[in-house]
Amino acid sequence: MSEKDSNTLPWTVMSHSVTETRKIADILTRLILPSAVVLLSGDLGSGKTTLIQAIAASLGYRGAVKSPTFDLVHVYECDAVRIYHVDLYRVQSADELSVLDLPYAGEDRTLVLAEWGDMLAPWYPDHFHLTCESCGSRCRCFRLDAQGEAYYRRWEKWLGSSETIEKEIGH
Ligand SMILES: Nc1ncnc2c1ncn2[C@@H]1O[C@H](COP(=O)(O)OP(=O)(O)O)[C@@H](O)[C@H]1O
Ligand SMILES: [Mg+2]
Numbered sequence: 001m002s003e004k005d006s007n008t009l010p011w012t013v014m015s016h017s018v019t020e021t022r023k024i025a026d027i028l029t030r031l032i033l034p035s036a037v038v039l040l041s042g043d044l045g046s047g048k049t050t051l052i053q054a055i056a057a058s059l060g061y062r063g064a065v066k067s068p069t070f071d072l073v074h075v076y077e078c079d080a081v082r083i084y085h086v087d088l089y090r091v092q093s094a095d096e097l098s099v100l101d102l103p104y105a106g107e108d109r110t111l112v113l114a115e116w117g118d119m120l121a122p123w124y125p126d127h128f129h130l131t132c133e134s135c136g137s138r139c140r141c142f143r144l145d146a147q148g149e150a151y152y153r154r155w156e157k158w159l160g161s162s163e164t165i166e167k168e169i170g171h
Contacts, residue, residue, distance in 0.1 A: 036127070061076045
């Protein structure tokens with residue numbers, strides 16, 4: 001169950017299995033299409049990559065989706081969008097980010113999904129922020145927030161047109 005009323009942000013949702021995380025990813029995919037920046041934070045093993053794998057699968061991507069821990073960025077071409085999967089775990093300072101070939105904010109049909117992505121906040125002042133937390137061997141907590149008026153309005157609009165989220169997840 002959500003800890004808070006689903007009509008407010010931050011929105012917190014619990015997953016009790018990878019299968020439930022995939023359902024959550026399906027729902028989030030509809031929120032973030034056709035373009036968005038999502039900065040993910042959370043400890044190792046908290047489910048960031050698993051969630052991004054599920055989002056890519058939800059968009060029809062059939063290739064391998066692995067954390068770009070050394071390459072920093074992987075690009076996945078899906079039918080409807082291009083996904084930039086970023087992982088800044090090994091990045092020590094913002095200076096290292098200048099070599100990254102990342103899209104400009106708001107680029108059409110482009111999703112930026114960045115693990116350890118807080119450092120990208122100055123590049124993308126408007127974004128969704130997703131905090132992932134492990135709360136047991138199969139239990140993960142995902143907490144979504146919106147930064148910037150435009151993203152908050154997207155959330156409100158999406159919520160108004162979506163089915164009851166908890167019901168869809170199966171809680
Ligand atoms: N409910 C769940 N949601 C997501 N991952 C889960 C869940 N339960 C167990 N796991 C496992 O937790 C691990 C999460 O790893 P990963 O997604 O790589 O985390 P991160 O990218 O945050 O380091 C995976 O091995 C996954 O199978
Ligand atoms: Mg990861």
